[in-house]
Amino acid sequence: MSEEEILFQQRIDAELKVEPKDWMPEKYRQNLIRQISQHAHSEVIGMQPEGNWITRAPTLHRKSILLAKIQDEGGHGLYLYSAAETLGISREELVQALHSGAAKYASIFNYPALTWADMGAIGWLVDGAAIVNQISLQRTSYGPYARSMVRICKEESFHQRQGYHIMMVLMQGSQEQQAMAQDALDRFWWPSLMMFGPHDAESANSTQSMKWKIKRKSNDELRQKFIDQSVKQAEVIGLKIPDPALKWNKAREHYDFGKIDWDEFARVIKGDGPCNRQRLQHHIRTHNEGAWVRDAVAAYEAKHKKQPTRAA
Ligand code: BYC
Numbered sequence: 001m002s003e004e005e006i007l008f009q010q011r012i013d014a015e016l017k018v019e020p021k022d023w024m025p026e027k028y029r030q031n032l033i034r035q036i037s038q039h040a041h042s043e044v045i046g047m048q049p050e051g052n053w054i055t056r057a058p059t060l061h062r063k064s065i066l067l068a069k070i071q072d073e074g075g076h077g078l079y080l081y082s083a084a085e086t087l088g089i090s091r092e093e094l095v096q097a098l099h100s101g102a103a104k105y106a107s108i109f110n111y112p113a114l115t116w117a118d119m120g121a122i123g124w125l126v127d128g129a130a131i132v133n134q135i136s137l138q139r140t141s142y143g144p145y146a147r148s149m150v151r152i153c154k155e156e157s158f159h160q161r162q163g164y165h166i167m168m169v170l171m172q173g174s175q176e177q178q179a180m181a182q183d184a185l186d187r188f189w190w191p192s193l194m195m196f197g198p199h200d201a202e203s204a205n206s207t208q209s210m211k212w213k214i215k216r217k218s219n220d221e222l223r224q225k226f227i228d229q230s231v232k233q234a235e236v237i238g239l240k241i242p243d244p245a246l247k248w249n250k251a252r253e254h255y256d257f258g259k260i261d262w263d264e265f266a267r268v269i270k271g272d273g274p275c276n277r278q279r280l281q282h283h284i285r286t287h288n289e290g291a292w293v294r295d296a297v298a299a300y301e302a303k304h305k306k307q308p309t310r311a312a
Contacts, residue, residue: 012213017143020086028212031205032142033087034103035214037094040080042106043073045279049113050122058116065162066119072155079152083144099284101271108191110273117170117177117184123163125185125192125230131156132226133196141213164233171237178238185234186242193257194265196223202262227255 001009005025011018018024047070054070057063081091097103108126113119131153138149170181197203197219209215217225227246234241245258267273 009211012141012211015213017146018141019143027208028214029087031209031212032145032214033084033089033094035205035209036080036084036087036142036145037089037097038104038106040077040084040094041098041103042109043077043080045105045109045283046126047073048279048282049109049111049275050119052113053116053119056116057119062166069123069159069162072159076148076152076155079148080145083142083148086144095287099280099287101280104269106195107265107268107273108188108195109279110268110276111187111191112275114187115180115184117167117180118188120163120166120170120181121184121188123159123161124167124233125163125188126195127156127159127163128230129192129195129226131160132222132229136216136222139213139216164237167239168237171239182239185239189242190260190264191268193223193227193260194268196220196226198262198265224254227257231255 004023008018008023008025008028018028050066050070050073054063054066057066081094084094085091094103098105108129113122134149134153134156138146138153140146140149167181167185170177200206200218200220203219206215206218210218231241231246243258245256247256249256268276271277
C-alpha cells in the first residue's frame with residue numbers, strides 16, 4: 001500500500017468523510033461511480049412500473065399521492081446523478097452506460113405492475129427494502145452520497161407508508177380486494193428479498209466496499225432486518241408471507257426463511273427478466289425524445305455566457 005493509501009484508510013477508519021476534492025484511490029472512485037450510478041438508474045427506471053398506474057388510480061386522492069411519489073423518485077435520481085458527477089464522470093456517460101447495458105439497475109423493476117395492489121406492494125416492500133438499505137448508507141464514507149441519503153430516506157419513509165396504507169385498505173375491503181393484495185404480496189415478496197443482492201459469500205464487491213465503508217452493513221444483515229420487520233407488518237393487516245419455511249428462531253432472535261431462487265436473480269440482472277427489454281427501450285426512447293430540451297438548455301447557457309445580462 002502506498003503512503004497515500006495508508007492515510008486514506010486511516011481517515012476512513014476514523015469515520016471522516018471523503019469529499020470530492022480529496023485524494024482517493026482510483027478503485028474507490030470507480031466503485032463509488034458504479035454503486036451510486038446504479039442507484040440513480042434504479043430510482044429513474046423505478047418510475048416506470050408506477051407510472052403505469054397514474055391514469056388508473058382508484059381515486060383523485062390516490063392519484064395525487066402516486067404522482068408525488070413518482071416525482072420524488074425522479075428527484076432521488078437527480079441527487080444521485082449529481083453525487084456521481086462529483087467523482088468526475090458526466091451525466092451523458094452515466095446514461096450511456098445504462099443504455100449499453102454496462103451499468104445495472106435494481107432487479108425488482110423488471111417485474112410488471114399488474115394490478116392496483118401492486119402499487120401497495122411496491123410502496124410497502126420495495127420502498128421498505130430501499131429504506132432499510134439506505135438508512136445504513138447515510139453513514140457511507142463518501143460525503144455527497146451520505147448527505148443525499150438523508151433526504152432520500154425521509155421521502156422513502158412517506159412512500160413506504162402510502163404503500164402499506166394501500167394494502168391495509170384493500171385488506172379491509174371485499175374478498176376480491178383482499179385476494180388482490182395477497183396476490184401482489186405473493187409476486188413481490190421474493191423479488192424484494194433479491195433487492196439486497198447475493199448472499200455475503202457470493203457478493204463480489206462487499207469485502208472492499210465494507211473496508212472502505214462505502215457499505216456499512218452486509219447484504220444478508222440488511223435482508224434479515226427487512227424480513228423481520230415485514231413479517232410483523234403483514235400479520236397486523238392479515239396478509240400471509242408466501243414462504244412455508246418462515247419461522248421465528250428463538251436462539252437467533254430472527255426469522256428463518258426459505259431459499260431464494262438465485263437462478264431467477266441471475267437471469268434478471270443479465271437482462272432476461274419479464275420486463276428488462278421494455279424498461280430499457282422506454283428509457284432510451286424518452287431520452288432521445290428529450291434531446292431538444294437538453295439542446296435548448298445548452299444553447300441558452302452558451303448565449304448567456306457570451307452576452308452577460310446588464311445587471312451582471
Ligand atoms: N439488482 O457484489 P454485490 C428505490 C449486482 S431503488 C441488480 O453484492 P454490491 C426505489 C451488483 O451490482 C433502490 N443488480 O454488489 C425506486 C453486482 O454487479 P456489478 C436501489 C444487483 O454493490 C423507485 C453484482 O450483482 N438501491 O429505492 O456490493 C421506487 C454482485 O453483487 C442487485 C440501491 O441501489 C440487484 N438487486 O451490493 C421504489 C442501493 N444486487 O455492479 C424504490 C445502493 C446486486 O459488480 N446499492 N446486484 O456489475 C447498494 O447498496 C449495493 O449496490 C447493493 C449490491 C446492495 C444493491
